[in-house]
Amino acid sequence: xxxxDPQRLSLNTATVRERWNLAQTIEGCARHGIRGISPWRDxxxxxxxxxxxRRIRAAGLTVTGLCRGGMFPARTxxxxxxAIADNRKAIEDAATIGAKCLVLVVGGLxxxxxxxxxxxxQVKEGIAAILPHARQxxxxxxxxxxxxxxxxxxxxxxxxxxxxxxxDALDPGKTGALGVAVDVYHVWWDPQLQAQIRRAGRKRILxxxxxxxxxxxxxxxxxxxxxxxxxxxxxxxxGWVEGAGYRGFHEVEIFSARxxxxxxxxxxxxxxxxxxxxxx
Amino acid sequence: xxxxDPQRLSLNTATVRERWNLAQTIEGCARHGIRGISPWRDxxxxxxxxxxxRRIRAAGLTVTGLCRGGMFPARTxxxxxxAIADNRKAIEDAATIGAKCLVLVVGGLxxxxxxxxxxxxQVKEGIAAILPHARQxxxxxxxxxxxxxxxxxxxxxxxxxxxxxxxDALDPGKTGALGVAVDVYHVWWDPQLQAQIRRAGRKRILxxxxxxxxxxxxxxxxxxxxxxxxxxxxxxxxGWVEGAGYRGFHEVEIFSARxxxxxxxxxxxxxxxxxxxxxx
Numbered sequence: 001x002x003x004x005d006p007q008r009l010s011l012n013t014a015t016v017r018e019r020w021n022l023a024q025t026i027e028g029c030a031r032h033g034i035r036g037i038s039p040w041r042d043x044x045x046x047x048x049x050x051x052x053x054r055r056i057r058a059a060g061l062t063v064t065g066l067c068r069g070g071m072f073p074a075r076t077x078x079x080x081x082x083a084i085a086d087n088r089k090a091i092e093d094a095a096t097i098g099a100k101c102l103v104l105v106v107g108g109l110x111x112x113x114x115x116x117x118x119x120x121x122q123v124k125e126g127i128a129a130i131l132p133h134a135r136q137x138x139x140x141x142x143x144x145x146x147x148x149x150x151x152x153x154x155x156x157x158x159x160x161x162x163x164x165x166x167x168d169a170l171d172p173g174k175t176g177a178l179g180v181a182v183d184v185y186h187v188w189w190d191p192q193l194q195a196q197i198r199r200a201g202r203k204r205i206l207x208x209x210x211x212x213x214x215x216x217x218x219x220x221x222x223x224x225x226x227x228x229x230x231x232x233x234x235x236x237x238x239g240w241v242e243g244a245g246y247r248g249f250h251e252v253e254i255f256s257a258r259x260x261x262x263x264x265x266x267x268x269x270x271x272x273x274x275x276x277x278x279x280x
Numbered sequence: 281x282x283x284x285d286p287q288r289l290s291l292n293t294a295t296v297r298e299r300w301n302l303a304q305t306i307e308g309c310a311r312h313g314i315r316g317i318s319p320w321r322d323x324x325x326x327x328x329x330x331x332x333x334r335r336i337r338a339a340g341l342t343v344t345g346l347c348r349g350g351m352f353p354a355r356t357x358x359x360x361x362x363a364i365a366d367n368r369k370a371i372e373d374a375a376t377i378g379a380k381c382l383v384l385v386v387g388g389l390x391x392x393x394x395x396x397x398x399x400x401x402q403v404k405e406g407i408a409a410i411l412p413h414a415r416q417x418x419x420x421x422x423x424x425x426x427x428x429x430x431x432x433x434x435x436x437x438x439x440x441x442x443x444x445x446x447x448d449a450l451d452p453g454k455t456g457a458l459g460v461a462v463d464v465y466h467v468w469w470d471p472q473l474q475a476q477i478r479r480a481g482r483k484r485i486l487x488x489x490x491x492x493x494x495x496x497x498x499x500x501x502x503x504x505x506x507x508x509x510x511x512x513x514x515x516x517x518x519g520w521v522e523g524a525g526y527r528g529f530h531e532v533e534i535f536s537a538r539x540x541x542x543x544x545x546x547x548x549x550x551x552x553x554x555x556x557x558x559x560x
Contacts, residue, residue, distance in 0.1 A: 109495075114513040116469070149429045151469035152495045152511045162471050189396070189431035191442045215389075215432045217500060231432045233394040 001235045003277050004250060010036025010064040012209065012253035013043045015272070016265040022046050023055065024265075030059040032269040036249040038065040038207075039097070041090065049096040056097060064249040065142065065181065065207050066094040070104035072126030073119040073156070075111055080122065083107070087130045094139045100248065101142040101206040102134065103181050108153045119156045127178070128170055135177045142206035143167065144181035147189075149220055160187055160196035167204055174203045182241060183209035183253065185224055188232045194240050202245030210234060210280055211254045222257035226271060228279030238280060250276060281515045283557050284530060290316025290344040292489065292533035293323045295552070296545040302326050303335065304545075310339040312549045316529040318345040318487075319377070321370065329376040336377060344529040345422065345461065345487050346374040350384040352406030353399040353436070355391055360402065363387070367410045374419045380528065381422040381486040382414065383461050388433045399436045407458070408450055415457045422486035423447065424461035427469075429500055440467055440476035447484055454483045462521060463489035463533065465504055468512040474520050482525030490514060490560055491534045502537035506551060508559030518560060530560060 011034050013025050020028060022043040029037050037056060044052050044066070056063060069090040074080045087102075094102040106123040109116065127141065134141050143163040146155035157163050163180045171178040180200055187193055197205070212230030217223050227234055238250070252272050254260050260268050291314050293305050300308060302323040309317050317336060324332050324346070336343060349370040354360045367382075374382040386403040389396065407421065414421050423443040426435035437443050443460045451458035460480055467473055477485070492510030497503050507514055518530070532552050534540050540548050 109511055114511050114516075116513065120471070147429065148427060148469040149497070149500075152493060156469075158469055159471065189428040189436075189438055191400070191439065213432060217429070220429075220497060220500060231389055231394050233396065236394075 001239060004238065004280055006033070006273065006277060007035050008249050009034050009273065009276050010038055010062070010249035010251040011269070012038040012067065012251050013040050014067070015252055015254045015260065016268055017043065018261040019265045022052060026055050026059050026061065028265055028269055029061055032273060034269065034273065036062045036064040036251065038063065038067060038251050038253070040067045041093065044093060044097070049093040053097040062249065063097050063099040064251050065101045065103045066090065066097065066099040068103045068105045069130070069141070070155070071107040073107045073110045073122040075113070079110075080126065083126060084129050087126070088133050091130065091134050091137050091139050095137040099139065101140045101179070101181070103207065104141055104143050105146060106143065106155045106157045108151060108156050116151070116156055123157060124166060124169065127166060131170060131177060140176055140206050141178050142181040143178070144183060145186055147186040159190055159192070160200065161192055164196060164199055164204065176203060179204035179206035181207035181209060184232050184234060184237055185209070185211050185213060188213060188237065193237070197240045197244050200244060205241060205244060205246040205248070207251060208241050208246060208248060209251045209253045211252060219257065222255045224254045224256055226254060226260060227252070227275040234280045250280060252276065281519060284518065284560055286313070286553065286557060287315050288529050289314050289553065289556050290318055290342070290529040290531040291549070292318040292347065292531050293320050294347070295532055295534045295540065296548055297323070298541040299545045302332060306335050306339050306341065308545055308549055309341055312553060314549065314553065316342045316344040316531065318343065318347060318531050318533070320347045321373070324373060324377070329373040333377040342529065343377050343379040344531050345381045345383045346370065346377065346379040348383045348385045349410070349421070350435070351387040353387045353390045353402040355393070359390070360406065363406060364409050367406070368413050371410065371414050371417050371419050375417040379419065381420045381459070381461070383487065384421055384423050385426060386423065386435045386437045388431060388436050396431070396436055403437060404446060404449065407446060411450060411457060420456060420486050421458050422461040423458070424463060425466055427466040439470055439472070440480065441472055444476060444479055444484065456483060459484035459486040461487035461489060464512050464514060464517055465489070465491050465493060468493060468517065473517070477520045477524050480524060485521060485524060485526040485528070487531060488521050488526060488528060489531045489533045491532060499537065502535045504534045504536055506534060506540060507532070507555040514560045530556060532556065
C-alpha cells in the first residue's frame with residue numbers, strides 16, 4: 001500500500017502535552033512541516049481561542065479538531081445543564097479557531113450509577129441539545145467511540161456502530177453536522193470495524209486518529225504506542241477509511257506517560273513523521 | 281429482584297489461587313456450603329485429574345467448568361497442532377472431573393502478527409478441529425468472549441455476538457456441544473448484550489461468571505472487583521440470563537492482586553457468599 005501523503009499529518013497536542021505549551025506546539029508543527037494541529041481545550045485556554053486562532057493561522061496550520069466536548073451524563077439535571085453550557089462554549093471556541101470538528105468524548109456513568117442504558121440515553125439527549133448551536137456555528141460534531149475499557153468513566157459510546165446509530169437518529173439527513181471520529185486505538189479490535197467504516201462513509205467520518213496498541217499495555221489510559229510499535233494494522237484500517245471516501249488528516253494522538261511524554265518533543269515529531277510515512 | 285439461590289454459587293479457583301491449592305479450595309467450598317467449583321488447569325495438575333475428581337465428588341461439589349482450553353492461533357502449523365493437542369488433553373481432563381463445560385479462551389494474535397482477521401480464522405479452525413473429540417467425550421465447549429482490551433494477547437473473540445456467530449457456523453443444529461461462557465466482566469459494556477443473551481438462549485449459555493468492574497481499574501488483568509464494589513448492574517444482567525432460560529451456576533472469578541488475593545481465603549469466601557446473595 002502506498003505511503004500516506006505527509007501533507008495529511010496532524011498533531012494532537014496531547015502527544016506533546018507534558019513538555020510544550022500551545023505556542024511551542026504551533027511553532028513545532030511549523031518547524032517540522034506538519035500541516036495540521038488539534039488542540040485540547042486546556043492548551044487553548046493558555047492563549048485564549050482568539051489569539052490561538054491568530055497564531056495557528058499565521059503558521060498556516062489546519063485545525064483538524066478541537067478536543068473535546070461531551071461528558072454529558074450527570075447525576076442531576078443541573079449537572080446535565082452545566083455540561084450543555086460547557087459544550088456550547090466548546091463549540092464557540094471550535095468556531096473561533098476554525099476547527100474541522102469538535103470531538104465528543106461523551107462521558108460515562110454518573111457518580112454512583114450502574115445504569116449504562118440510562119447514561120447512553122443522557123448522551124443522546126445531550127448531543128440533541130447542542131446540535132442546533134453547532135449547526136449555527138458551522139462546527140460539525142464528531143462522536144468518538146472510546147474503547148470499552150473506558151465505558152464506566154469516560155465514554156459509554158464504545159463502538160462505531162453505536163456512534164453511527166446516534167448519527168442516524170439525530171441527523172437522519174446526513175447534513176454533515178454530526179459524524180464520528182475514528183481513532184484506531186479505540187476501535188481496532190472491533191469485528192465490525194470494516195463494515196461500520198463503510199457505513200459511516202465520507203459524510204460521517206470527520207476525523208481519523210492514529211497511534212498504536214502496545215503488547216503488553218501497562219496502563220489503561222497513558223500507555224499508547226507510536227505507530228509501528230504495536231499490533232494495529234494501520235495500513236489496512238487506513239485503506240478502509242480511504243475506501244469509504246475519507247480524504248482528511250491523520251491525527252496523531254499518543255498518551256504515553258512512560259515513553260513519548262518523557263522525550264524531547266522535537267524527537268517525538270521527527271519520529272511520528274517517519275512512522276506516519278512508513279508504518280501508517 | 282429476588283436474591284439468587286445460594287445453591288447456585290460456584291467458586292472459580294482463580295479467586296483464591298494465591299493462597300489455596302486445589303485440595304484446600306475443595307475443603308473451603310465444602311466448609312462454606314458453596315456447591316460449585318471451577319478449577320484452572322494448573323490447580324488440577326497439582327492432584328491430577330483422577331484424584332481431583334475423587335475429592336470433588338467426595339465433597340459433593342458440581343464442577344461448573346474447567347478453565348481453560350483455547351489459545352489456538354500460532355505463527356506456525358506446528359504451533360497450531362500443539363494447541364489442538366493441548367485442547368484434546370483439556371477435554372479429557374474436563375471429562376474426568378465431570379465438568380459442565382470446557383471454557384475456551386481462544387487466544388490473540390500470534391507473536392509478531394497484526395492480522396486480527398487471520399487470527400480469528402485460526403480460532404474457528406481450531407474449535408472445528410477439537411469439536412468432534414469434545415462431543416465424543418461429552419464435554420461441551422464454552423467460548424468465552426473476552427473484553428476487547430485482551431484482543432491482542434488473550435482472546436480475539438471479544439463480543440457475545442462474535443462467539444455466537446462461531447456457534448452458528450460450527451454447530452448449526454444447536455446440539456449443546458458448543459456454546460458460550462458469559463462473564464460479566466468481559467461483556468457488561470456491550471450495547472448488544474441483552475439482545476445477544478436472548479439470542480444465545482438456554483441451549484448456548486453454558487456458564488455464567490460474575491465479579492465487578494472497578495472504577496478506577498488500575499491493572500488490565502489483575503484488578504477485578506467483588507460483586508457490589510464496581511459499576512456492573514449484576515442483577516439486571518442476571519435477569520437477562522435467567523430470562524433466556526439459564527438455570528446453571530453463578531461462578532465467581534476474581535483476579536485481584538491488590539486486594540482479594542492478599543486476604544484470608546475464608547474471609548473471601550464469606551464475603552462472596554454475602555455479596556452473591558445481596559448484590560448479584
